[in-house]
Amino acid sequence: MYVLRRLPSLLATLFAVSLLTFLMTSLLPGDPALQILGAENATPEAIAAVRADLGLDDPLPVRYLHWIGDALTGDFGRSYRTNEPVSEAIIDRLPVTAEIGILAIIIALLVAIPVGMLSAYRAGTRTDKLISSTSFGLLAVPNFMVAIFLILIFAVWLGVLPATGWVNFTDNPVQNLRSALLPALSLAIAEMAVYTRLLRTDMIGTLQQDFVTMARVKGVSNRRILFRHALRPSSFSLMTVAGVQVGAIIGGSVVIETLFALPGVGRLLLEAVLVRDLLMVQGVALVIAVSYVVVNFTVDILYSYLDPRISHGRSAARV
Amino acid sequence: MTTARPLDGRGNEPLLEVDDLRTYFDTPRGVVKAVDGVSLRVDRGKTLGIVGESGSGKTVLSRSIMNLLPKNNTIREGSVRFEGRELTTMKNKEMRTIWGAEMAMILQDPMTSLNPVTKIGDQITESLGIHLGEKGKVAKAHAVDLLKSVGIPAAERRLGEYPHQLSGGMRQRVTIAIALACGPKLLVADEPTTALDVTVQRQILDLLETQQHERNMGLIIITHDLGVVAGRADEIAVMYAGRIVERAPTRELFARTRMPYTEGLLKSIPRLHQPSHTRLAAIPGRPPDLVDPGPGCPFAPRCNYAQDKCLTETPVLAPHAAGHEAACHFPVGTTAGQDALARNLAAGRTAAGTPLDSSTAIATAGAA
Numbered sequence: 001m002y003v004l005r006r007l008p009s010l011l012a013t014l015f016a017v018s019l020l021t022f023l024m025t026s027l028l029p030g031d032p033a034l035q036i037l038g039a040e041n042a043t044p045e046a047i048a049a050v051r052a053d054l055g056l057d058d059p060l061p062v063r064y065l066h067w068i069g070d071a072l073t074g075d076f077g078r079s080y081r082t083n084e085p086v087s088e089a090i091i092d093r094l095p096v097t098a099e100i101g102i103l104a105i106i107i108a109l110l111v112a113i114p115v116g117m118l119s120a121y122r123a124g125t126r127t128d129k130l131i132s133s134t135s136f137g138l139l140a141v142p143n144f145m146v147a148i149f150l151i152l153i154f155a156v157w158l159g160v161l162p163a164t165g166w167v168n169f170t171d172n173p174v175q176n177l178r179s180a181l182l183p184a185l186s187l188a189i190a191e192m193a194v195y196t197r198l199l200r201t202d203m204i205g206t207l208q209q210d211f212v213t214m215a216r217v218k219g220v221s222n223r224r225i226l227f228r229h230a231l232r233p234s235s236f237s238l239m240t241v242a243g244v245q246v247g248a249i250i251g252g253s254v255v256i257e258t259l260f261a262l263p264g265v266g267r268l269l270l271e272a273v274l275v276r277d278l279l280m281v282q283g284v285a286l287v288i289a290v291s292y293v294v295v296n297f298t299v300d301i302l303y304s305y306l307d308p309r310i311s312h313g314r315s316a317a318r319v
Numbered sequence: 320m321t322t323a324r325p326l327d328g329r330g331n332e333p334l335l336e337v338d339d340l341r342t343y344f345d346t347p348r349g350v351v352k353a354v355d356g357v358s359l360r361v362d363r364g365k366t367l368g369i370v371g372e373s374g375s376g377k378t379v380l381s382r383s384i385m386n387l388l389p390k391n392n393t394i395r396e397g398s399v400r401f402e403g404r405e406l407t408t409m410k411n412k413e414m415r416t417i418w419g420a421e422m423a424m425i426l427q428d429p430m431t432s433l434n435p436v437t438k439i440g441d442q443i444t445e446s447l448g449i450h451l452g453e454k455g456k457v458a459k460a461h462a463v464d465l466l467k468s469v470g471i472p473a474a475e476r477r478l479g480e481y482p483h484q485l486s487g488g489m490r491q492r493v494t495i496a497i498a499l500a501c502g503p504k505l506l507v508a509d510e511p512t513t514a515l516d517v518t519v520q521r522q523i524l525d526l527l528e529t530q531q532h533e534r535n536m537g538l539i540i541i542t543h544d545l546g547v548v549a550g551r552a553d554e555i556a557v558m559y560a561g562r563i564v565e566r567a568p569t570r571e572l573f574a575r576t577r578m579p580y581t582e583g584l585l586k587s588i589p590r591l592h593q594p595s596h597t598r599l600a601a602i603p604g605r606p607p608d609l610v611d612p613g614p615g616c617p618f619a620p621r622c623n624y625a626q627d628k629c630l631t632e633t634p635v636l637a638p639h640a641a642g643h644e645a646a647c648h649f650p651v652g653t654t655a656g657q658d659a660l661a662r663n664l665a666a667g668r669t670a671a672g673t674p675l676d677s678s679t680a681i682a683t684a685g686a687a
């Protein structure tokens with residue numbers, strides 16, 4: 001099966017990702033021991049004692065093996081600052097980030113697919129030009145600006161959505177959606193523009209293909225040609241880029257969660273970095289990196305579903 | 320309809336009648352006159368071969384006939400009547416009841432004319448559903464029959480396969496099955512065998528021929544290879560620079576070629592009995608620019624017979640024998656033509672300034 005064939009490379013990637021995460025976070029400037037003790041208590045002896053206690057003086061390979069061994073059992077250590085287990089902090093915050101991220105992608109796709117198709121179908125017309133310049137415009141606006149505008153419109157002027165804060169889904173699903181909508185929309189705007197551009201380009205190419213002419217000459221309606229014949233073969237780069245863009249969404253969520261005061265992983269990471277909470281930073285970074293790899297692996301699998309030529313292998317026996 | 324002549328059944332309404340069709344493209348370079356006044360006619364059960372070099376406008380002509388060209392930047396004049404119905408003014412909505420059901424088409428490259436992500440069965444049953452209202456088991460059984468009729472083994476299994484799992488020849492059979500699915504009255508095949516190797520070419524052409532006879536269908540075979548249509552077409556129209564420059568029943572065309580261009584095409588077939596896939600590059604020189612052709616015969620710069628008159632006056636199709644027309648001031652095989660060639664030979668060059676060495680000229684005279 002295709003999934004099984006891809007599994008070894010997934011494992012190799014995950015290993016590399018964990019190693020890189022560890023190295024980069026370990027090399028962050030600043031001494032965690034200093035942070036833990038505070039400036040007034042930081043005698044050289046005290047610092048040495050804390051460092052020995054945390055294992056910070058061990059060679060890097062030893063520290064990595066300790067860390068990754070524990071991480072594999074779900075133990076990321078405890079926060080230097082709050083003493084809260086890192087894994088618990090992450091499990092608490094992850095659903096928030098996942099929800100606004102997924103919501104953002106869904107919103108972006110729901111808008112981009114019809115708009116991109118329309119743009120391609122009317123390529124060169126005024127509709128197309130309007131859509132194109134709008135997407136370029138949206139791409140140029142940073143997400144925090146979008147967020148501020150959205151807050152201004154929907155929270156301040158119209159007063160229909162909350163400007164900040166978070167309600168858990170289990171507490172109140174409706175309020176949960178309301179609190180997720182503006183952050184998700186802020187993340188979605190730029191994605192929307194990227195997806196629209198991509199789909200438009202690929203779709204224009206597809207619509208010039210012989211098999212589209214063949215479909216027309218079979219008497220297939222335009223709508224059916226667009227949705228049934230052209231959409232799937234035009235969505236390969238969209239899929240790939242949507243996977244890659246999950247990175248941009250996670251990056252964006254650091255800003256957006258801070259702006260909307262959401263208890264998400266992005267804000268957790270930002271706060272941990274600011275206070276040199278090393279184990280917290282490492283744990284969060286690892287979870288983010290692994291999610292990213294897993295998302296792209298899933299995209300890869302979906303891709304093979306979208307394009308049968310991949311799962312059958314391009315060199316499949318030709319009869 | 321002033322120029323094209325019926326092959327038989329005079330008085331019957333022709334299946335397809337194209338009258339002075341022009342198709343121009345408005346491009347930044349200027350107006351490309353891809354099809355420039357073409358008239359032709361196809362009767363039920365008959366085959367018309369359209370032959371011409373690359374860029375002579377064959378594909379544009381076929382798509383213009385089928386009403387498939389995009390409306391923007393395209394200027395189209397003249398008329399296309401299918402069973403008496405005018406197609407040029409028809410909206411896409413109306414065309415969709417004709418496309419697939421009454422007029423069908425096969426394209427040059429079977430590698431690209433099937434949807435790569437859709438199962439073959441679904442691609443066949445789609446038009447069965449649209450035009451015949453067949454669904455589910457009925458449609459599937461019909462699709463199996465169609466695949467069998469175009470000579471695809473293990474038809475049931477093929478329904479669930481994707482195009483990339485089939486060879487080029489098999490794919491072209493599938494596109495033929497799709498084209499024939501709803502029993503069209505006219506099939507337009509735009510270079511149906513160009514992308515295939517020689518043995519497969521012959522099989523596909525034979526298949527088209529048998530299907531056509533079984534269904535009494537009109538067939539247009541477009542090709543750049545005169546050998547492809549030699550034994551198969553009832554009538555051949557030779558196209559050059561967007562115009563038809565010679566037209567005759569097949570045997571007549573081969574026996575009494577009138578147009579020097581056709582003569583060149585004929586020479587590029589090595590042996591008539593061999594299946595040929597020789598490109599028509601055998602004629603020296605390049606086809607003219609379609610943007611601003613200028614006065615005179617468009618073929619004159621490449622023609623051994625070219626005289627001063629050819630550089631200033633554009634020849635029009637003129638009758639030579641029953642059903643045989645050619646657009647040439649000094650036709651091959653006439654005294655005017657012989658004299659023109661002799662004059663050019665003596666001068667060592669044609670009126671267009673093209674050098675003429677005696678070896679080419681002897682070969683030409685031999686073919687004529």
Ligand SMILES: Nc1ncnc2c1ncn2[C@@H]1O[C@H](COP(=O)(O)OP(=O)(O)OP(=O)(O)O)[C@@H](O)[C@H]1O
Pocket residue numbers: 344346351353371372373374375376377378379380543609
């Ligand atoms: N959409 C278009 N816009 C501008 N010019 C076009 C367009 N389509 C075709 N042409 C031009 O029209 C001319 C005829 O093209 P066409 O494809 O009909 O040639 P052809 O005889 O089918 O050649 P081939 O054997 O290579 O398929 C060419 O010069 C081509 O560049």
Ligand SMILES: [Mg+2]
Pocket residue numbers: 377378379509510
């Ligand atoms: Mg062509």
